[in-house]
Amino acid sequence: MPAPALGKKITDFSLASTAGPWRLKTLSGSKLVIYFYPKDDTSGCTKEGEAFRDLHGAFKKAKTLIVGISPDTVASHQKFKAKYQFPFELLADPEKAVCALFDVIKEKSMYGKKYMGVERSTFLLDEKGVLRAEWRKVKVDGHAEAVLAAAQAL
Numbered sequence: 001m002p003a004p005a006l007g008k009k010i011t012d013f014s015l016a017s018t019a020g021p022w023r024l025k026t027l028s029g030s031k032l033v034i035y036f037y038p039k040d041d042t043s044g045c046t047k048e049g050e051a052f053r054d055l056h057g058a059f060k061k062a063k064t065l066i067v068g069i070s071p072d073t074v075a076s077h078q079k080f081k082a083k084y085q086f087p088f089e090l091l092a093d094p095e096k097a098v099c100a101l102f103d104v105i106k107e108k109s110m111y112g113k114k115y116m117g118v119e120r121s122t123f124l125l126d127e128k129g130v131l132r133a134e135w136r137k138v139k140v141d142g143h144a145e146a147v148l149a150a151a152q153a154l
């Protein structure tokens with residue numbers, strides 16, 4: 001299945017979340033930020049989550065929901081969410097099916113060792129579930145602000 005394309009509707013999907021079962025199509029009528037991150041409670045992922053947390057009120061004013069997705073379990077997500085008081089849901093994708101749908105599984109390297117993992121990426125959907133913006137190979141600094149500006153412009 002090809003990666004989502006700008007201007008195209010995202011295929012419906014469902015995952016377990018920190019609030020129970022979560023399904024994309026139930027959110028029609030709201031803009032949505034989906035951010036993919038590699039791992040709960042790591043420095044970059046924490047910093048990214050905190051940035052979205054700190055701008056949550058502004059996203060809410062822009063009528064935009066936020067969800068984070070990683071391959072971690074719901075139990076891990078619940079601890080991570082509680083520890084940093086994230087006001088949005090985290091979705092568990094341990095099989096990496098939704099990660100694959102969004103084409104965010106990439107070859108990475110750590111200490112010279114290559115492995116397949118989640119590339120930090122963010123997607124902005126409009127109220128009809130159409131992909132309006134995407135950010136790949138995200139650098140955390142300033143990223144949540146850029147996503148917010150795009151959501152406000154929609």
